[in-house]
Amino acid sequence: MLLAILPEILLLVLIGFVIALDAIWKPERRRILGWVTAGGLLLIMVVALLVSRPVDGEARLIFGGMLRQDWFGFAFKLLFLFSAAVTALFAMDIKGAGQKGEFYTLMLVSTLGMNLMASSADLIMLYLSIETTSIPLYILAGFMTRDDKSVESGFKYLLFGAVTSTVMLYGFSLLYGFSGQTNLYHLSLAFYDAQFPDLAMLAGLLLVLVGFGFKVSIVPFHFWAPDVYEGAPTPVAGFLSTASKAAGFAVLLRVLMALFTPVAAGYWVTLLAIVSVLTMTLGNFLALAQKNIKRMLAYSSIAHAGYILIGVVSLSQLGGTSVVFYLLGYLLTNLAAFGVVVAFWQVVGSDEIASYAGMSRRSPWLALAMLVALLSLAGMPPLVGFVAKVFVFAAAVQADLIWLAIIGVLNSIVGLYYYLTVLKVVYLYRSPDDDKPISVSRPYAIALLVLTLGIILVGTIMGPWFAWATTAAQGIF
């Protein structure tokens, strides 16, 4: 049983290690903490893969039903660990963050929370882990205390987060109050009992969706995303838009599948299908008007939440698989996009799209990474974004949601427009600084290389990843 939570235990050890080194090392050496964090996280991934892999097709409740050991949670844990490692590399050279042990500690605590989120099977555990994830993220978003925008970002995130999580908690209390159960898998049995009123179930569903909707930034709980992403340190924004969103989808899927399916499936499928349309459309159309690359990526990440919802509402094996696969692809791609933004900002000091003029002349490789990331977001082969979108739309067509698939593909055209607009600036426009090369330091180079290759490899050799996503999706059915 302890083996199942070995990654979490190791994470705690790593946190202690980072704190200790932070105390011992002199400030100028603390940048190395980034390497320590990234290396430690990779080590944990390897150990987890070797030791704490769940048995195929078998799920069991552990620790008195607090956690559920299954492939679904495990797959997500790997995603979180990976994106935290990449984020650590991105943060290393950020002034005011990369040299501070607190930054890495907070990020690791948040990762710990996400790991627990993905496998928690009990309302109490779920709530605790969501808060463990969120509170360090509030601080991280406002980490640059000298920068008004960062502080604003942190506060905004805190306010939205606190309100929605309270609403969600109220939903939890309703579910508990009517059933006397806190375990998700026992609660679902209580629904079949005539004692559980439909109205209470629906109220619980809606209130819970508010909390999850905030985490994954779907309409109408998306308002925070652009402001928070813009103000937060860019690696944190990248982390928020990938790992945190993936964690949100993990709990969303688990709770919907374990608790509200099939009893309330009719309600939430219709509701989320509509939300998906609104999310895609609003995200894409608002992204069109953005001048700041981080705000644009924020709206694009809202739109992507909409695409992922298409897979969720398909409510099928293929749908679940496509969601996990999409999240994998999206994680790689969006991290790469934010990575380029950080690396560029380090040298140029601006996040305005207009300032990307001449980028391909100043740094062809960074421009190429940007090209790969944005085209993958737009859904172009041979990059992972293409296959991921095809799977999601295939799930919709299979579930006879052809209208949703059509709206989805039309939306991806709007998306293509604004991604291409950025690429146009990168490749076409000239700037007076054309002849000043952009130097990219080693952590960025390594992380971006890994991500770019990952985007291409997962997009061409889909087999193993698809199998992995299938196994994961089977874990929740």
Place this chain on the structure above:
Amino acid sequence: MDFPVLSVIVFTPIVAGLLILLIPGDRKTEIRVTALAAAVLALILSAWVYFNYDTALGGYQLMEHHDWLPALGISYIVAVDGINAPLVLLTGVVMFTGVLISWGVDDRPREFFAFLFILASGVFGVFVAQDLFQLFFFYEIAVFPMYLLIAIWGWVQTREYAAMKLTLYLFIGSVIALVGGLAMYFEVGLNTFNMIRIAEAGQAGAFSQSFQIFWFPFVFLGFAVLGGIFPFHNWSPDGHVAAPTAVSMFHAGVLMKLGAFAALRVGIMLLPQGAEYWRWVIMGLATVNVVYGAFIAMVQTDFKYVIGFSSVSHMGLVMLGFSTLTPEGLTGAGIQMFSHGVMTALFFAVVGMVYDRAHTRQINELGGFSKKMPWVAVAFIIGGLVSMGMPGLSGFVAEFPIFMGVWRVAPIVAIIAAISIVITASYIIRIIGKVFFGPMPEAFEHHIGDVTVLDKVALVVLCVIMIAIGVYPAVMSPLVASGVESILRLFGGA
């Protein structure tokens, strides 16, 4: 078949493109030589494939089959038949001549050739694909480099607008077709994207008639957007004009065939009853293409726009041939795809050569170029005659059967469409007269020189091919006819 020749053809350009990216950007000669080497290799292999196709045997040959994602029945299948073998050769030819003509690209040639070759791989990949997923995969690969190629190296005045318009049009078409493709996949229910098997299942009645009638327009029109079908042709002249020479050649020469080919392969071959239901609509749209395109070409004042609209008109003939669903019409359409590809590549090469030297494309401002560049003038006249459908050249071999096929099903359409031949003659002759003959404006007298040897090689290759097919149609007709036969078998062997 031990040597995977088709896969080598498909992956040669993209591998070469990646290699080119690794060469330092300022070593331009090495970049160009690498590009040329890859293009020559692709040309030789595609010619080998073309001439080794056994017409007597027919069917799919040189097939390679690898599982790609067995869980969803996605595989990597490449094969050639009588329809796509000429198109593979066409792509090889255009790639080769395109590299020769782009020798002078001086702004970031590394990126230019890399993007161009990614596009070429996509095109080869679509032509030989026998798996629906694979076809979409390569189709999109062929579409997106166009944006950068046009936006970065295109004509300064319209490139941003044209590049975006083109990309969005094509992407809309392809994603709509994609939904149709997915619908077919689930309807068949064999868990396979293998088009040969889907076609077999379709023959066995996997698709109900109403299913075919509902989805055919999605799939056919989705792809036909790239074939320039009316009323979705608008992106094409703008895109042609804005693109740099080699990209225009690729675009009009090969990419538009990609759309027509995919519309045939996925639309008509997989949904034959849908095709039969909608054929009159397609015929109507194609006739508009043919006639309207020719009229618009006639009134253009910009040399490159004339050629751009002539492509719309000629691609209309391909669609017209499809819509007849007769052996003559389809064979003609197959040859027309090849013939028009070569011809229009030649046209755009000529336009590029003239523009590079005169820096204007206004027909009224040009004149007397035959004195300065006789090779170009001769090549354009040959291309012009092909375009008018003169006997003895490839255009005749292609257009005559199309009109025969149309005559068989709808004589009145044949008469209307034939008007376009007269119009074509009028605008081609006008260009020949104005641009290549007549007095040369004073301003040009001194600084206009002849074209380079590489340019001449490219022009000669293109002209020889058009003449060879015209004089000796047997190098192509039986091949295409054998491919058409297997299509018509899907329609009960009409």
